[in-house]
Amino acid sequence: MDEAQKSRLFELADLIAAVGRQIHASKEGMTTESWTALDIAVMRYIDRNPGTSARAAADATQQISSNFSRALRGLERKGFVHRETDQEDARRVRLYPTARAQENLRRLHDLWSDLLDGVVSDQDEVDATIATLRRMEAGLAEKARKWRDSPEPAPRKA
Amino acid sequence: MDEAQKSRLFELADLIAAVGRQIHASKEGMTTESWTALDIAVMRYIDRNPGTSARAAADATQQISSNFSRALRGLERKGFVHRETDQEDARRVRLYPTARAQENLRRLHDLWSDLLDGVVSDQDEVDATIATLRRMEAGLAEKARKWRDSPEPAPRKA
């Protein structure tokens, strides 16, 4: 039973993420000007790490350089990312969110806050859930990284 | 601050789901024989609702008929779904998981359980988190449905 619950955590995270993507895709209530899932991840990182390099942002969003570049190009063309060349290393670019991007992120933020209005209200419950999910995310990313780096397959319990 | 946390819940769910998809995509540790995200959702539903109709399964997995049919055809061709014609209504099909599909689901289950081993251990914490996520998922699906069905845009708080 304990085992089934762990797998249930994944399923629920997946379902919630799916609803989020679906809501986001319905442009009526969104006005995010057609950001894809990857666009959102990229913009979240750039917004939280203004001045980041493309490589750091690509790593953080789990994208290989080429795909990140493609997403970035689209975001820049639509006016969401400002690009500067690093003064100390001309190979690097420094990425900044534009005011328009920040406004979009704020709208996303409000939307999701509205969505959870009346669904979760207990502050302690929110705190505890966030703490658990954060640990899950960190632990999973760590294990996933180990798997990728080592040739041996996933650990099996028999 | 409370507002930011609600949006953070979405982001974490998305990140966890992304790690799950990524791990699943690395076939080394999986042996799920290349199930896509949609395949997993479909198989989960059929496994829990054996004998379901295609329409019910398509609705439950948020797929329109044509796309569900495409996914189902692939699963059937690979031997994961057994299809029978309904005796009472020859238009309907009845869908059942094969033993091979159930074995794959069990492996997925074990994998995810392994992944969370050592990450979440407190039973009360697991219970509470699952309860919160379930309410989130139900509440969100409800709101998403309302948005789709009504022409008015998303509720804005200002």
Next chain:
DNA sequence: GGTGATAGCTATCATCTGACAGGAAAAGTA
């Protein structure tokens, strides 16, 4: 029988995403 609604299917298109090959520019290093 005739009509319309329903279940399920195929074909087709567009987009997103992951992956690979490889090139240009800059930096580091011998």
Next chain:
DNA sequence: TACTTTTCCTGTCAGATGATAGCTATCACC
């Protein structure tokens, strides 16, 4: 200088998925 590495980029391919149009078979109802 010449070589290598790093950063970032373009081009290209393949697969997954969202959507539309339209088809057949079956059912319900008159």
